Amino acid sequence: MPDSQDAPAADLPKARIATASLAGCFGCHMAILDIDERLIDLMALVEFDRSPLTDIKKFTKRCDIGIIEGGCCNEENVHVLQDFRENCDILIGLGQCAIMGGLPAMRNAIMHSDEPLRECLEEAYITGRYIRNKTHNIPNDPALPLLLDKVYACSEVVEMDYQIPGCAPTGDVIFETLSKLLTGKFRGFERETIKFD
Amino acid sequence: MTAGETAGAPASGYQDQVAQICDSYDNDPHRMLDILRDVQDRFRWIARETMQTVAEKTGLTQIAVEGVASFYAFLSLAPKGRITIRLCDDIVDQFAGLPEVTESFEKALGIGIGETTSDGGFSLEYTPCIGMCDQAPAAMINDVIVTNLTPEKTRALVAALKSGKRPEDLISPDFDDLTPHQRAVTMVENNIRHAGAVLLGPAAPDAGLKNALDLTPSRIIKELEDSGLRGCGGAGFPTGRKWRFAAETEAERRFVICNADEGEPGTFKDRVLLTERPHLLIEGMTIAARAVGAREGLLYLRGEYIYLRDLLEEVLADRRARGLLGDGIMGVDGFDFDIRLQLGAGAYICGEEGALISSCEGLPGEPKTRPPFPVTRGYLGFPTVVNNVETLCHAARILDRGSKWFFDMGTEGSHGTKLFSVSGDCLNPGIYELPYGLSLKELLEMAGGEDAAAVLVGGPSGAMIARDTFDRKLTFDDLATGGAITVFSKDRNVLEIVEYYMSFFVHESCGYCTPCRVGNVLLQKAVAKFREGLANPEDIAYLKDLSGTIIETSRCGLGMTSPNPILSTLENFPLVYSAMAKPSKDRIRDTFDIQSAIDGARKLAKRRSYVFDRDFSQ
Ligand SMILES: Cc1cc2nc3c(=O)[nH]c(=O)nc-3n(C[C@H](O)[C@H](O)[C@H](O)COP(=O)(O)O)c2cc1C
Ligand code: SF4
Ligand code: SF4
Ligand code: FES
Numbered sequence: 157m158p159d160s161q162d163a164p165a166a167d168l169p170k171a172r173i174a175t176a177s178l179a180g181c182f183g184c185h186m187a188i189l190d191i192d193e194r195l196i197d198l199m200a201l202v203e204f205d206r207s208p209l210t211d212i213k214k215f216t217k218r219c220d221i222g223i224i225e226g227g228c229c230n231e232e233n234v235h236v237l238q239d240f241r242e243n244c245d246i247l248i249g250l251g252q253c254a255i256m257g258g259l260p261a262m263r264n265a266i267m268h269s270d271e272p273l274r275e276c277l278e279e280a281y282i283t284g285r286y287i288r289n290k291t292h293n294i295p296n297d298p299a300l301p302l303l304l305d306k307v308y309a310c311s312e313v314v315e316m317d318y319q320i321p322g323c324a325p326t327g328d329v330i331f332e333t334l335s336k337l338l339t340g341k342f343r344g345f346e347r348e349t350i351k352f353d
Numbered sequence: 354m355t356a357g358e359t360a361g362a363p364a365s366g367y368q369d370q371v372a373q374i375c376d377s378y379d380n381d382p383h384r385m386l387d388i389l390r391d392v393q394d395r396f397r398w399i400a401r402e403t404m405q406t407v408a409e410k411t412g413l414t415q416i417a418v419e420g421v422a423s424f425y426a427f428l429s430l431a432p433k434g435r436i437t438i439r440l441c442d443d444i445v446d447q448f449a450g451l452p453e454v455t456e457s458f459e460k461a462l463g464i465g466i467g468e469t470t471s472d473g474g475f476s477l478e479y480t481p482c483i484g485m486c487d488q489a490p491a492a493m494i495n496d497v498i499v500t501n502l503t504p505e506k507t508r509a510l511v512a513a514l515k516s517g518k519r520p521e522d523l524i525s526p527d528f529d530d531l532t533p534h535q536r537a538v539t540m541v542e543n544n545i546r547h548a549g550a551v552l553l554g555p556a557a558p559d560a561g562l563k564n565a566l567d568l569t570p571s572r573i574i575k576e577l578e579d580s581g582l583r584g585c586g587g588a589g590f591p592t593g594r595k596w597r598f599a600a601e602t603e604a605e606r607r608f609v610i611c612n613a614d615e616g617e618p619g620t621f622k623d624r625v626l627l628t629e630r631p632h633l634l635i636e637g638m639t640i641a642a643r644a645v646g647a648r649e650g651l652l653y654l655r656g657e658y659i660y661l662r663d664l665l666e667e668v669l670a671d672r673r674a675r676g677l678l679g680d681g682i683m684g685v686d687g688f689d690f691d692i693r694l695q696l697g698a699g700a701y702i703c704g705e706e707g708a709l710i711s712s713c714e715g716l717p718g719e720p721k722t723r724p725p726f727p728v729t730r731g732y733l734g735f736p737t738v739v740n741n742v743e744t745l746c747h748a749a750r751i752l753d754r755g756s757k758w759f760f761d762m763g764t765e766g767s768h769g770t771k772l773f774s775v776s777g778d779c780l781n782p783g784i785y786e787l788p789y790g791l792s793l794k795e796l797l798e799m800a801g802g803e804d805a806a807a808v809l810v811g812g813p814s815g816a817m818i819a820r821d822t823f824d825r826k827l828t829f830d831d832l833a834t835g836g837a838i839t840v841f842s843k844d845r846n847v848l849e850i851v852e853y854y855m856s857f858f859v860h861e862s863c864g865y866c867t868p869c870r871v872g873n874v875l876l877q878k879a880v881a882k883f884r885e886g887l888a889n890p891e892d893i894a895y896l897k898d899l900s901g902t903i904i905e906t907s908r909c910g911l912g913m914t915s916p917n918p919i920l921s922t923l924e925n926f927p928l929v930y931s932a933m934a935k936p937s938k939d940r941i942r943d944t945f946d947i948q949s950a951i952d953g954a955r956k957l958a959k960r961r962s963y964v965f966d967r968d969f970s971q
Contacts, residue, residue, distance in 0.1 A: 231951050235964045241940050273953045294957070302954040302962050308945065315940040 171338055172219040175207040176240060178233040179260045179307060180226025183324040184251035185209070188223075190327025198331065201338050219244045221337070224316075227257040228308040232301035241314040246337075250330070252323040254310045259323075261307040273305060318342075321350050370395060371403050375410035382411040383733070385421050385715030389428050390656075390698060397473075398432040424717035424863075426480065426699035427656045434469045434476035436514055438462075439493040440502075442479035443618050444853040445777050445839060446490040450503065454490050457504035461511035475514075481701060481857055482618035483657040486776035486839070487544045487783050494520040496659045498540045533664035537628050540660055544783030545625060547799065549770040550762065551750050552743070553625075553786045558632060559677065561752030565640045566685055570600060573644040577748060579756035581768030586612055586704070586741030587811070587835035588910070592748060595738060598728035600645040602736040607647040609638050609690075610713065610732065610739045614655045614697055614704035617812035618857060619837030622772035623742040625784050627654075627661050630746055631668040635692065637745030639682065640752055642690040645738055650692040653709050656699045665694055701861040705909050706739040708863065719863045720909035743772055743836070764790035767828035775800045777809075777840035793832060794823040797840065806843035807926070810834050813854035814914035816921035817847070847929045851918045852880045858915035869912030872903040876919060883933045887944045890934045896923065 177185055185208060191198060205219050206212045222244030228234050241247060252258040266272040277294045281287060310316050320333050329349050336342040374391045378384035388407055392399050399422045401415075408415040422428050440446070440455060459465055462475050469476040485491035488500035497520040499510065510523055521528040524540050531539065548554050565573050578593030599607060611634065615623040626634060638650050654661065669692055672678040680689045695713050697703050703712045707721035710732050731737025740748075747769060751759045759769045767789035773796060776782045780801025787796065793810065797803050808818045810827075811834035818825065818832070825832050841850060855877035864870045879896055882888040900916030907913050923930060935943045947965050955961060 230954075231947065231962050231964050234945075234947055234950075238941055271953065274957055277957070296958050296960075298960060298963075300958075301964070302951045302958060302960075304950040305953050306950075308950075313942055313945045315937050315942065 171202045171221060172205050172217065173202045173207070173221045173223065174205045174215065174219045174240065174244060175209060175223040176225070176236050177208060178224060178226035178236060178254070178310075179229035180251065180253045180258070182208075182225070184225035184253070187251075187322075187324035187327055188330055191331045192327060194327075194331050198334065201335070215239070215243045220246060221334075222247045223250050224248065224254050224310055225250050226253045227260065227310055228304060228313050229260050230301040230303050234304070234308075234313055237310060237313050246317045247310075247314065248333075248337075249310050249316045249319040251325055252321065254316075255319045255321060257307040257309050261309075264306045273303060277303075321345075367396065367400075367403060368406050371406040372410055375407060380410045380412070381715075382413050383713075383715040385411065385413075385418065386425070386698060386712060387696070388715075389418075389422050389425075390696060393428050393433075397435060397437075398429045420717050421715065424700065424719075425656075425697075428698055432469065432473065434474050436474065436495055436520060437476040437478065437493075439478045439480040439483070440466075441481070441483045441485065441489065441491050443482045443486065443489070443857075444850050445482075445486050445619070447853070448778070448841075448845060449489040451490045453504050454502045454507050457507040458511065461508055480657075480699060481860065482616070482620075484615055484621040484624045484655070485541060486619050486621055486774065488542055489776070493657060494523070496662075497521055497524060498660050499523065500541060533667050534628070537661055537664050541624070541628070543625050543629060545629070545786075546775075546781050546783040547785040547787060549786030549788065551759070551770045551786070552630060552633070552746050552772060553784070556633065556750060557753065559636055561749040562636045562639055562677070562683065565643055565752045566683055566688070570644045570646060573640060573752065574600060576751060576756045577644075580751045580759040581756075581763075581766075582744065582747050582751060582759065583767070583829060584741055585743035585747070585771065585835065587617065587814070587833075589829045589833060592740065592744055595728055595740070596641060596644050598726075599647075599736040599738045602729050604736045606649065606733075606735045607645050608732045608735055608737040609641045609645065609647045609650040610706075610709065610737055611638055611650070611652045611742055611745055612704060612706065612709055612739055613658065613742050614653055614701075614709060615658070615742070616655060616701040616704040617814060617835055617837055618854070619774060619776055619809065619812045619839040620835055621774045621776070622784055622836045624658060624661075626742050626746055626772070627658065627665065631665055632672070633746045633749050634742055635668060635672055635678070637740075637747070637749035638692060639678065639690055640748055641738055641740065641745065643688060645736070647738070648689050648691075650690060651695050651713055651732070652692055653695045653697060653703070653713060655703075656697045659696060662694065662696065669694070700863075701857075702863045702909075702911055705911060707909065709739065710737065717863075719865055720911075722908065741835075762788045764788075764826070764828055766830050771827070771834075772836050773827070773834075773838050774836050775802070775838045775840065778802060778805060778842035778845070779840045787827075789828050790826055792824050792826050793818060793838075796827065796838060797823065800838075800840070802840040804842060805840045807841040807845070807847055807850075809837070809839040809841070809850070809918075812837040812839070813857060813918050814910070816917060817850070817925060818921075819925040822925065846884075847922055847926050848880060848884045848933070851922050852877060852884060854918040855880055855915075858911065862911060862915070863909075866906065866908050866912055868903045868906040869908075869915065872899055872912075873915050875899060876903070876916060880919065882944075883930055886933055886935060888930075888934045889942065889944055890931070890936055892934060893923065893930055896930075 204210045206215050222240040249255050263276045266275055269275045281289050281294045282292055374388055378388055392403050404418045405415050408418045464470050464477055466477055466479055485500050490502040491500040545553055574593050574596045582592045583589040613623055678691050682688045700718045702708045703718040705720050706727055708718040712718040727737040727739050762769050770786050770788050773785045810816055810818055810832045815834055858873045859877055862869045896919055900920050903916055904913050951962055
């Protein structure tokens with residue numbers, strides 16, 4: 157690997173990376189781990205700041221790259237995303253949820269209703285056929301962030317710099333893209349690596 | 354089953370009535386559209402049970418019948434009122450007072466758009482342009498047209514209908530005593546503002562046909578080729594060449610079809626020709642039949658023009674009686690040709706020639722994959738010439754006066770005259786027959802529309818032109834148009850116009866190609882974002898990108914032109930878009946409004962946001 161063309165050069169200063177999972181399933185973060193042993197090569201180039209991988213909850217310094225999994229379904233997602241935009245030079249949307257809203261955005265399909273959010277929650281917690289919810293209430297703990305009217309793609313909330321498609325993107329694509337970005341060699345994706353049929 | 358459906362369930366004995374209808378068309382599945390139109394007329398909807406009978410009689414599956422029944426806007430799978438009122442909701446009508454007219458219909462009838470009164474008396478609907486743009490707002494009341502609507506007129510109409518009058522009685526107390534032509538011109542004004550030398554001026558009856566009979570078919574086609582005549586339906590294909598292709602294809606049968614679907618919003622010239630020059634049109638079709646060797650013809654009349662049916666049937670009957678249609682036309686042995694009138698049922702796409710042929714064949718009006726083109730494989734698989742009404746009228750006049758006479762009018766590449774349908778914000782809306790080559794500005798001056806801020810040339814599938822380029826020429830090579838010139842004053846909102854026409858395409862896409870079916874919805878939503886001030890500067894690139902994809906990947910002309918309202922306004926009215934786009938602040942989108950996004954949840958949860966409500970702690 158070290159002699160491969162795309163391998164990150166070791167003499168650059170280390171880039172700081174932060175990551176966050178918003179309205180996603182954590183699958184994209186798991187996919188980052190699919191880099192497998194190449195993670196060691198990558199770690200020679202980067203250090204992680206705020207991220208579920210480090211369990212650091214707040215930015216410790218300004219970061220070069222922020223990686224976002226998931227779109228925005230609640231106010232906390234918006235808050236985190238805006239915080240990332242303010243604290244990172246480059247923001248990368250990782251996976252279909254970040255790019256388009258993905259699976260959670262299925263609730264956006266409830267359109268012909270005056271109160272789509274209520275309809276969605278009622279079906280999820282009260283009226284749905286397979287629901288066993290003895291309280292018959294929609295959860296409303298004060299600690300729960302308020303939901304948004306619909307699920308937004310990250311690019312609807314802040315400007316995004318790059319998007320890596322896939323659900324989840326493969327470890328190969330993630331590694332390739334990151335290492336090329338870090339070495340200034342990223343020129344877009346090879347069609348073969350991002351087509352899924 | 355809903356209450357409405359029970360109320361309208363087919364009366365007992367419906368099977369016999371449906372069977373009778375099918376019998377009257379020899380149980381021919383190719384006549385499915387006629388059969389279903391008659392079922393709709395008889396029962397005011399097409400119930401599942403009736404579809405089953407139709408399927409049995411015609412030997413098709415019920416799902417095939419349903420495929421047709423569900424395709425056309427004028428066929429209904431739920432009971433409709435005895436009187437169905439269809440208001441044209443085109444942007445021209447909206448600017449001419451449609452909102453007030455709608456409101457007064459709704460009040461007078463006690464129902465909203467898309468609803469039927471509980472007694473089954475009335476249905477109220479919106480429909481796209483019905484070809485009365487020069488006398489908007491306009492509506493169809495069953496088979497009758499009413500124009501220049503106002504709230505007062507509306508109230509009087511509904512009161513009369515409620516008192517038991519027929520829609521026909523609204524037109525004239527002596528409606529039944531009028532000739533079909535009198536009925537048509539009492540309902541609808543022609544508004545001929547300028548008659549040119551070819552179509553609307555004086556012409557000797559059937560002189561072209563007489564001359565054609567002295568020529569060989571190949572010579573007839575040569576005349577047309579030399580005249581420079583190009584199709585007037587929008588695409589501008591050289592007519593002589595089209596006829597020659599059809600004539601040269603080996604086949605047992607050939608067909609001539611007149612495209613009188615006139616669906617492009619803002620176009621109403623064919624309406625006037627059908628009313629005032631029906632003989633010229635049939636003469637043109639007969640000449641085409643002679644030239645290509647067709648014995649059978651179809652005149653496809655859009656459902657909205659059903660008020661012209663009796664007039665056209667009378668003309669056909671008269672010509673049969675005078676030996677101008679039927680066997681041995683004008684005494685020429687072996688020259689046999691007759692025409693069947695085919696009514697459409699409210700689908701813009703049926704103006705596309707492949708879809709039109711599908712529709713004539715009794716299928717859902719979906720375009721066909723090309724090639725093969727209709728001239729080689731058209732109606733029922735036989736070579737078919739499809740021409741616009743105006744084209745065929747021109748052809749008859751060319752055979753009368755000669756190709757040189759026609760060729761000398763107009764300009765290089767665009768010969769002869771053209772009918773322009775002018776409507777919108779101008780003093781004299783109506784029909785102008787003028788030689789090709791005049792500028793848009795000159796036409797606007799004639800029509801009293803010189804103050805226009807924007808003009809849609811060629812309808813929504815054409816281009817929106819701004820003041821600074823009004824000196825462009827109306828020719829095939831500069832501003833090509835099927836004839837629609839829709840004028841908008843400076844008080845009109847360009848984005849509102851664009852959004853309306855995108856919704857038109859969303860409504861009228863046949864749904865076969867995903868880029869057209871889905872892409873136009875996305876385009877409409879993106880334009881709506883601009884109107885609401887929620888668009889980012891990058892959305893301009895998104896509009897262009899998506900438009901390009903739709904144009905490139907659509908199967909027929911609808912998808913290939915549907916992004917034009919957007920593309921032409923992006924080009925000619927760029928400020929309209931850039932002024933509405935909101936740049937981000939510190940790379941955080943100013944177009945995302947967290948307060949409105951959490952408002953619903955705030956009310957549901959009955960608490961405030963601990964992140965975004967400043968006074969959360971209070
Ligand atoms: C979506 C669509 C709608 C059309 N509508 C009409 C129409 O209403 N009338 C018409 O004559 N041609 C219409 N056309 C053009 C026809 O496909 C065809 O080109 C025309 O009828 C040929 O006749 P012409 O050569 O005499 O113009 C339409 C085309 C498309 C793609
Ligand atoms: S893109 Fe797929 S893997 Fe990634 S968060 Fe969404 S659902 Fe999970
Ligand atoms: S482009 Fe649109 S209207 Fe034409 S065939 Fe495809 S879906 Fe139908
Ligand atoms: S009839 Fe309303 S715009 Fe044509």
